[in-house]
Structure formats: C-alpha cells, structure tokens
Amino acid sequence: MADTLPLVVTFDLLSGIIALLVSYYAFQARRWIESSVLNAMSFGFMLLGAALLVEVVTTLSLGITVAQASRLRTFELLENLAYLILQVVALAVIAVGYGRSTYGKTNLQAAAPSGVVAYAVTAAAKTAKLAGLALELYYLFLGLEFVILLVLIFIIFQGFLVYSKNRDDSSLLVLLGFALIFVSHAVVLNSILAISGGEYLVAATVQFLGFLSLLAFVVRSGRVGST
Amino acid sequence: MVQPEKARSTLKTYLDILVTVRDEGRAKPTRILQRANLAYDRLNKHLQELVSKQLLDERQEDDSRYYVLTPKGLEFIENVRKAKAFVKGFGIAL
Numbered sequence: 647m648a649d650t651l652p653l654v655v656t657f658d659l660l661s662g663i664i665a666l667l668v669s670y671y672a673f674q675a676r677r678w679i680e681s682s683v684l685n686a687m688s689f690g691f692m693l694l695g696a697a698l699l700v701e702v703v704t705t706l707s708l709g710i711t712v713a714q715a716s717r718l719r720t721f722e723l724l725e726n727l728a729y730l731i732l733q734v735v736a737l738a739v740i741a742v743g744y745g746r747s748t749y750g751k752t753n754l755q756a757a758a759p760s761g762v763v764a765y766a767v768t769a770a771a772k773t774a775k776l777a778g779l780a781l782e783l784y785y786l787f788l789g790l791e792f793v794i795l796l797v798l799i800f801i802i803f804q805g806f807l808v809y810s811k812n813r814d815d816s817s818l819l820v821l822l823g824f825a826l827i828f829v830s831h832a833v834v835l836n837s838i839l840a841i842s843g844g845e846y847l848v849a850a851t852v853q854f855l856g857f858l859s860l861l862a863f864v865v866r867s868g869r870v871g872s873t
Numbered sequence: 874m875v876q877p878e879k880a881r882s883t884l885k886t887y888l889d890i891l892v893t894v895r896d897e898g899r900a901k902p903t904r905i906l907q908r909a910n911l912a913y914d915r916l917n918k919h920l921q922e923l924v925s926k927q928l929l930d931e932r933q934e935d936d937s938r939y940y941v942l943t944p945k946g947l948e949f950i951e952n953v954r955k956a957k958a959f960v961k962g963f964g965i966a967l
Binding site for chain 2: 671672674675677678679681683684687743744804807808811812814816817819820863864866867868
C-alpha cells in the first residue's frame with residue numbers, strides 16, 4: 647500500500663487544485679452574471695478543493711488513506727473526519743445550486759445500490775476485527791461515504807436533466823465529471839466495507855479523471871469566450 | 874426545465890448592443906435598434922448606461938450620433954461570453 651501513496655497523494659492534490667480552479671472560475675463568472683447557482687458552485691468547489699487538500703495532508707502525515715482510517719485510534723482520525731465532512735458539505739452545496747438551475751425538484755432516494763447493501767452484510771463479519779471507538783468511527787465513516795454517494799446521485803440526476811435539455815458538450819463534461827467522482831466514492835465505500843484500503847489508488851485515479859473532465863469543461867468555456 | 878433569471882435579460886441586451894457595435898465598427902442608434910430588436914426609449918436608456926460604464930463611446934459627426942466600442946467594452950464581451958459558456962454547463966441560460 648505504501649508504494650501507491652505517492653500516486654494517491656499526487657492524484658488527490660491535482661484533483662484539489664482543479665476543484666479550486668473551478669471554484670475560481672465560478673467566482674469570476676459571478677462578476678458578470680449574478681446567480682445564486684454560481685454562488686453555490688463557487689463555494690461548493692472551494693470546499694471540495696479544501697477537502698481534497700486536507701486529505702492530501704492527512705495521507706502524507708499519517709501514511710494512510712481515509713479508507714483505512716478505522717484502524718487508527720487517536721485524535722488523528724479527526725483529520726480524516728474533517729475530510730469527509732467537508733466533502734459532504736461541499737457536495738450538498740453543489741447539489742442545492744445545481745438543483746436550483748432546473749425546475750425538476752427531486753427527493754433523495756433512501757435506497758442504496760443493492761450490491762452495496764449485499765456487500766455491507768457480508769462485510770459486517772469483517773467489522774468484528776474492530777471494537778469500541780474504532781467500530782463507532784468505522785460506522786461513522788461508512789455513513790458519511792454513504793451520504794456522499796446519495797448527494798452525488800442527486801447531482802448526477804440534475805446533470806442528466808440539464809444535459810437532456812441542452813445536448814451541449816459542456817453539460818456532458820460536467821455530468822461525466824460528477825459521474826466519475828461518484829464511481830470513485832463507490833470504490834472508497836467498497837474499500838471501507840472491506841477494511842482494506844487497497845482500492846484507494848483506483849478511487850483516486852477515477853476521481854482525478856472526473857476532475858480532468860471538469861477541467862476540460864472549464865478550458866472549453868474559456869475557448870468559447872475567446873471566439 | 875432550465876430556469877431563467879431576471880438579471881439575464883438586461884445582460885443579454887447589453888451583449889446584443891455591444892456585439893452589434895463591434896460588428897459594425899461604428900453604429901448609429903437606428904442600426905443598433907434594428908439588430909438588437911429594442912424599443913427606442915429602452916435603447917436610449919441602455920446606451921446611456923453603457924456609455925456611463927465606459928463600454929461604449931458616443932461620438933457626434935455632422936448631425937448624427939454614433940457609437941464605437943471601447944477596449945473595456947471588448948473585454949466585457951469576451952468575459953460575458955466566457956461566463957455564459959461556463960454557466961451553460963450547469964444549465965443556466967442568459
């Protein structure tokens with residue numbers, strides 16, 4: 647696992663920088679177009695970038711990823727907790743902003759992908775390894791990742807509605823970006839359930855690809871403006 | 874599905890006027906009125922605003938008045954187009 651940490655850190659760092667870039671671009675756009683959606687995007691992506699940078703610091707200082715954090719027993723867990731909470735808040739802000747840009751109001755579905763639930767049952771036996779505080783934190787991290795996935799489902803749904811209406815490449819890149827981030831978090835959830843952390847490089851890579859899609863969207867927006 | 878916002882219409886009107894002046898090089902109010910599809914009183918109001926914001930320059934030649942785009946106006950067009958392309962990705966239309 648240790649040999650993959652530099653790659654994980656690099657991908658998370660680059661993803662965080664791209665998130666901050668999207669936030670800056672949304673902030674710049676606010677100078678010309680007043681919109682509550684842009685406020686939400688700017689703030690949400692800033693938090694997302696901050697969360698990823700917190701994750702980078704955590705990974706570097708602890709030599710461990712969030713998927714393995716339940717193994718820790720000390721206050722260092724707070725760093726991982728901060729990362730997950732920032733992610734939840736950031737994505738919730740983006741979801742609210744995205745939701746406002748469409749008329750289609752949807753309720754979050756409480757149902758989880760059946761595969762995940764089935765896996766949770768089988769993985770429950772593995773939690774027997776953990777006890778006391780570690781077990782409670784394990785469930786807390788699991789719950790937060792689950793909330794992140796639910797919020798991302800909502801965001802992807804909004805993105806799909808926008809793309810269905812626009813049929814525009816920009817909307818498609820945003821949708822693709824969030825879809826890949828969703829897949830990444832699904833892999834992290836799987837990793838937490840398995841108490842392995844082994845798949846974290848896959849998650850970081852897929853997440854990075856998602857942010858690359860968002861970067862392509864930002865670059866494309868800049869090019870359109872120059873024509 | 875996509876929710877329009879009130880502020881958009883003014884911004885789009887500004888953009889239409891500025892693009893018209895840019896394309897024409899220098900434009901008389903009647904020409905802008907035709908291309909931007911505006912009522913005369915509204916056009917005058919917007920033109921005054923754009924001149925006061927230094928996005929347009931008003932000039933007088935013989936008995937006629939015409940407008941030219943300022944460097945700030947050209948920058949405004951580019952920035953608004955970039956912003957427009959950005960917000961389009963999130964389903965917001967001007």
